[in-house]
Amino acid sequence: MAIFTDLPLAVSSLAYLGILLIAAKLGEEAFRKVGLIPFVGAILVGTLLGPGVFNVVDAVPTITLFVSLGINFLLFISGAEEFEADRLRGVFARRTTLLVALGQFAIRFLAITAIFYFLFGQATVALVIGIVAGMSSAGPLSRLLTDTGLARTDEGTAIFSQVVVIEVAAVVLFSFVIDLAGKAVTALSIAVTAAELAAAILGVVAFGRYVMVPLLEKVESRLKSREVVFAVIISILLIAGFIGQITGFNAAIVALFLGFLMQKFLAARPVLMEKLRAFTYGFFEPLFFAGLGLYFVRVTPALIVTGLTIFGVALAFDSAVGATSAGFFHVDRWRNAFGTIVNGGVDAALLVSAFTAGSALIGGFIYSATAMGIALLSLTAPLLFRRRAQLVSIDHEAGTQKKVVMQHLQSMTAQEICKTLPTVAVRDDEPVKDAFMKLLEFDARAAVVVRGNMPIATLMLRDVTGLSRKEMAGMKVSEAPLAEVTRVLEDEPGLNLTTMFRETNVPIVAVVDEDGRLAGTILEREILRRLAESLEEQEDGAAP
DSSP, X not given: OOTTTTXXXXXXXXXXXXXXXXXXXXXXXXXXXXXXXXXXXXXXXXXXXXXXXXXXXXXXXXXXXXXXXXXXXXXXXXXXXXSOHHHHHHHHHXXXXXXXXXXXXXXXXXHHHHHHHHHHOOHHHHHHHHHHHHOOOHHHHHHHHHHTTOXXXXXXXXXXXXXXXXXXXXXHHHHHHHHHTTSOOOHHHHXXXXXXXXXXXXXXXXXXXXXXXXXXXXXXXXXXXXXXXXXXXXXXXXXXXXXXXXXXXXXXXXXXXXXXHTHHHHHTOHHHHHHHHHHIIIIIHHHHHXXXXXXXXXXXXXXXHHHHHHHHHHHHHHHHHHHHHHHHHTOOHXXXXXXXXXXXXXXXXXXXXXHHSTTOSSOHHHHHHHHHHHHXXXXXXXXXXXXHSOTTOOOGGGHHHHHHHHHHHHTSBHHHHHHTSOOOEEXXXXXXXXXXXXXXXXXXXXXXXXXTTEEEEEEEHHHHTTSOHHHHHHOBGGGSOOBOOOEEXXXXXXXXXXXXXXXXXXXXXXXXXXXXXXXXXXXXXXXXHHXXXXXHHHHHHHOX
């Protein structure tokens, strides 16, 4: 029996939420420290605290509500960040990529579904396992490609493109399955459900493009308040999810589409996007992943064997299909195999939706076993991928000289670099005019904005020069257009900064200590100078 069961629900829920949130974050950090996928740590914590093992925390309705909200917000952020609109259009414009990736998902889905239909004898259960275990997630893959230096390469783009198609196909198929659940499966019901799904998707797209974004722009221009815009976005997500749910379209999928449609709006407002990230990743994400573990039934040998079976089948079939399709894209066979089976994002949200939906598609045992299999796959795929792509690989094209230069930079840490450089930082409460003069003094394109000794944002020179003289004189830095701050720990290898600057497109990073306090700043140009100095040293050493 869980603790606090004798207390009123409103009281016990506060304790359960507090325990679950801090335990989930600690679990994520523990896994991050040892180089494993952080969210699996949160799932493990939820499993240990919930009915699956120690039964300390009960999945009371309040926690279930927060987990459900977590699905929506996590998918909203995924839609806003994972699928770059231009990149996605490019993917669907390439017929080979589209057809091969769809073929991959079809083979994986059909094979896994057939196996588990044979084992369990239930079509709906087999379909859910086939979709979730046969799909991939673009968000975790994007981070993996960045970590290994492949994000902007032709090979990385090819792998990412396949996963995007697979993920979109899985989301649409899942929406179809969940809409069809509870209906008599006939040719007519399938056609009607498909038509309803198409209409729902078109409705969401039309609302996002022609109503939601123009509404937010009007609210922003008239009220001049980021907090109101933030509140309107949250309100729209909740109401749109409600409408989607009562019309038979899953609320989480609605959030995913709305996030995708709001990409440009949020990209132009980095401070607002940072608030949404903090709101989601600081609160809802850990509760969501811990909630995945909290829904586990009692962990038994039978559950473990079933989870391992799902993991083994998914790993074998998905990687085999990925390895086979590598030849179509002229990429490394095993990098393609393991890169196209990365999980740990939308797939987890779909699994929870299948379990918690009004007409639950799967029971607690199947949910728990599938979640275990997906968690194991999420841990294994990146490890196998990294064995084929070492961290920030810089190799063949530039020859030995470039390799020596990069190794020189790799030997330096961010702390060692920033100690030799001036700290380009401005306070959030100082006038924009003073900050502008400071940028000119340091000949810098950007400065880190600090509150006390904590970095909170980035002030870009291009945004300041767009202000009038009156605005510069009367406006504080905190009121000016600000970009997201990029932080690195003091022990970050200097070489990794080159990748970071390329991926974030921000010309300055804040070097912080373990408590998040500012230790110094590094401008992108200084890294380029280090590379140039190393190159000169190499040439001098090679001179007779």
